[in-house]
Amino acid sequence: MTPAPGSANGNGGSFGRFWAMTVKEFIQMTRDRITLATMVMLPIMQLFLFGFAINTTPHNLPTAVLMRENSDVGRSILAALKNTDFFEVKTVVTRAEDMDAHLQSGEALFVVEIPEGFERSLRRGDSPSLLIAADATDPVAASSALGALSGIISTALENDRQVAFAEPVKPAFQIVQHRRYNPAGSSTLNIVPGLLGTILTMTLLIFTALSVTREVERGTMENLLSMPIKPLEIMLGKIAPYVLIGLIQALVIIGVGILVFRVPVLGDPLSLAAATALFVVTNLSIGYTFSTIAANQLQAMQMAMMFFLPNILLSGFMFPFAGMPDWAQWIGEALPLTHYIRIVRAVMLKGASIETLAYDTLALAGLMAVAMLIAVRRFRRTLD
Amino acid sequence: MTAAETYQVDAPETVIDVHHLTKSFGGRKVVDDVSMSVKKGRIHGFLGPNGSGKTTTIRMLCGLLTPDSGDGTCLGFDILTESDRIRRRVGYMTQKFSLYQDLSIRENLEFVARVYGLPDPRGKAGAAIERLGLKGREKQLAGELSGGWKQRLALGACILPEPALLLLDEPTAGVDPKARRDFWNEIHALAADGLSVLVSTHYMDEAERCHEIAYIAYGKLLAEGTVDEVIAGTGLVTFTVSGPDVHHLQGELENRPGIDMIAPFGTSLHVAGRDAAALEQAIAPYRDRPGLKWEKGEPTLEDAFIDLMRRSEDNFK
Structure with missing residues (x-):
């Protein structure tokens, strides 16, 4: 200037x-x-x-369990849920209406329903269904926990010898993952x-x-x-x-x-x-x-x-x-x-x-x- | 070469010379065709009621506002194109205290000295503090000063870069009489050293301390000249009437033809008119009323201003 x-x-x-x-x-x-x-x-x-x-892999998600039958299998599943820190079993209920109420009020984000005759069907090899209802208004929390849940339950049932160990299937190929720059994710x-x-x-x-x-x-x-x-x-x-x-x-x-x-x-x-x-x-x-x-x-x-x-x-x-x-x-x-x-x-x-x-x-x-x-x-x- | 050098070689007598300045805000003409000239080393009073366009005119002079039309020079520089040079040579004191309240006295003065590029800003600020009589208080925040001291500090900051022209916008509003007197003594001392001053004010006693005055109302310049010239220009003949019940008398006289201005002054009343004969006729019925004392007097500056204001009101209503 x-x-x-x-x-x-x-x-x-x-x-x-x-x-x-x-x-x-x-x-x-x-x-x-x-x-x-x-x-x-x-x-x-x-x-x-x-x-x-802030953590995108959540822990201690409040969970309710709907027990339609009182069986060993049911107790195994309940114990497994209590053992992980993904879920925190808040309450065990026996009526379907209670399950809906818990989800709606937000007291539980997950409900695991063990249907009547589950153990018997399992023993017969009928491949019975186990219902997991999640409050998916928060998709991040729901999806990562849902992913974990099936693994937790099947491992628990195998460990407690409620079901036979699955025959390991040899995959056609293997995928090797490298988490570069952040190995622990x-x-x-x-x-x-x-x-x-x-x-x-x-x-x-x-x-x-x-x-x-x-x-x-x-x-x-x-x-x-x-x-x-x-x-x-x-x-x-x-x-x-x-x-x-x-x-x-x-x-x-x-x-x-x-x-x-x-x-x-x-x-x-x-x-x-x-x-x-x-x-x-x-x-x-x-x-x-x-x-x-x-x-x-x-x-x-x-x-x-x-x-x-x-x-x-x-x-x-x-x-x-x-x-x-x-x-x-x-x-x-x-x-x-x-x-x-x-x-x-x-x-x-x-x-x-x-x-x-x-x-x-x-x-x-x-x-x-x-x-x-x-x-x-x-x-x-x-x-x- | 440039206007600045011309100015320094042979200083013109006129420091402000503007013609037909007009400025509107939102469709309303705030300043309407104002021309004025201020001579070097003179204190020029700028008078007029609130909202008459004084501040707007001053802002146009120092480049803070661009006139809609009109032109002119300030210190020989074109007000439209050379406002950078005007800023350097003009000290503008705003109506509202506009130094930094959260800076100390010294920090404010040093800021001004640095912005104007003065050599040794610390030394300059120190000298100004001494001159202002603020030694020992230099670390005080400007916002904590009383109204009178704020005004002194603002003036001190204005004259720090040694301007050739001071534009003061109602500098003594809200200041006690003693501080006002000191302020005016300072202004006169500065003018004696060759500084030119344009100062706006409401106070009649301050107007009378100016070498020349200009009166503005509703954006129009109504009178300009020395105090005597402005009074003579109105052509008023004035009577002073005193007595126990003059405010009652005011109501009776108010709308009589021949009386152009009535204004109460304490226990007396100034009654004035432009036509001496008509005025005499108008007051004749009251002259012998017992208790009233009539005296023919010289119209004061205030009479002149009230009359100017009344007349301009009539024109604009």
């Missing part, structure tokens, strides 16, 4: 004005103690909640890197989404606009202090991930740092763009939330990206979290370096440039 004649004696020029803004924002940030504490506590809290509380390993991106998105969007509207609402914008500072300088000055906060948050999350959840960082830590810095700036620019569009802090907040939701749902954080329909994948490609999660999972779990992830890195940089361009264009230098 060319220095105007009036500031010939001034130092710094454009950088000086950017620095003025950064120092000001930084002081204001440190003065707001509650927000500052939230910034540090929020990532840790979310990490523990997600890391420990632990969902924590998948969630923690995703969470890093999610937490950064949520907190950083809000910080900058409020920054311009706050000045407007407090009446300080009029003064700021009457000063010789340019929109780009204001934007970069407002973003800079939060880059530091974003990087500290990332460090905390990765640190807790390594120490508490045993998540490895197999790739180059510098690649991870570079991608994280890019992602932080991208989110801050998007938040700032909302701030230049919204009329007040509430609107800005709502816009940030509107943006946050598809980020969570369509980025591959919660649901597998490849399973989504094409249109949803296209939306996902336009969200920074999608690219960042790919980068982080690849670097942390697969040992990839940033060069092999050029597409996602460039996509992040592109989204950042677009957001900044809109923000600088949208920023009004007048009160018209």
Whole structure:
């Protein structure tokens, strides 16, 4: 930028004005103690909640058993159900109406019905039916437990010698499975890197989404606009202090991930740092763009939330990206979290370096440039 | 080459020179065809009732609002195309305190110094704190200051980058009389050093402290000049009547032809008209009423303004 004649004696020029803004924002940030504490506590809290509380292979699912006959076979099945930690047998009932009531009220998610004459049919070799009713309103919980249930029951009956051991059939071919990068299939390993991106998105969007509207609402914008500072300088000055906060948050999350959840960082830590810095700036620019569009802090907040939701749902954080329909994948490609999660999972779990992830890195940089361009264009230098 | 250099070589007498400024908001003309000029080193008072367009005019002068039509220069720079340069040389003090309430006095001043690219922002801020008499309180948050101190701080921040022109929007609203007096002494001292000032106000005593005044109502500039010129311009003849029951008298006189303005002042009443003969005739029946004391007086600035306001109301209703 060319220095105007009036500031010939001034130092710094454009950088000086950017620095003025950064120092000001930084002081204001440190003065707001509650927000500052939230910034540090929020990532840790979310990490523990997600890391420990969320598990896609559920345990102790409440189960009811409908016993139509009192037999050894029935007791064997009941004992087997009680022995696994998949199911927790809450109640044993004898009437069909009770079974429906339990499912409907949610007291039981599963009901195992042992029909009358089951043992006799079994002994005769009639291959009788055993009914398992599941509350499938939560398909994830129902399907994985249903898959486990038949195995549990047949093993129990074989062990208790209620039925003969099945003749092992030699399969025509064998399938060898390799669970690469996550041999134990632990969902924590998948969630923690995703969470890093999610937490950064949520907190950083809000910080900058409020920054311009706050000045407007407090009446300080009029003064700021009457000063010789340019929109780009204001934007970069407002973003800079939060880059530091974003990087500290990332460090905390990765640190807790390594120490508490045993998540490895197999790739180059510098690649991870570079991608994280890019992602932080991208989110801050998007938040700032909302701030230049919204009329007040509430609107800005709502816009940030509107943006946050598809980020969570369509980025591959919660649901597998490849399973989504094409249109949803296209939306996902336009969200920074999608690219960042790919980068982080690849670097942390697969040992990839940033060069092999050029597409996602460039996509992040592109989204950042677009957001900044809109923000600088949208920023009004007048009160018209 | 540029307007700025011309300005520095031979300073023109006029620092604000704008013509036919018009600005509408939502179809309502807030400023309507306003032209005004302010000379270097003068304190120019800008008067008018609430909502008359003072703030809008000031904002157009410093580039915060774009006029719908009209043009002109501020410090020799075009208000439409060179607002960046105007911003650098103009100190604008907003009506509402608009420094950062959660920054300390020193931090606010350092921010201003840095934004204007002043060398040694810390030193500049320190000097300003001393000048303002805020030494020892520099770490106090600006939001914790009283109204009077906030106003002093705001003025201090305005003059920190050594502007050539100050635009002050109702700087003394809500400030006690002592602080107001100090403020005006400071303004006069600054003007004596060559700084030009455009200050909007409601207060008559402040208007009388200005070198020149401009009166605006309903977006239109109704009078401009020195205090005496504005009073003379209204052509009013004024009588002051005092007595025990003057407010009652006001009701009786209100709509008589020849009386253009009546306003109570404590226990007396100012009765004025533009036509001396008609006025004399109108008040003749009351002159001998016992207890009333009639005196022919000079119209005050306030009489002039009330009359201007009445007349503009008539035009717009």
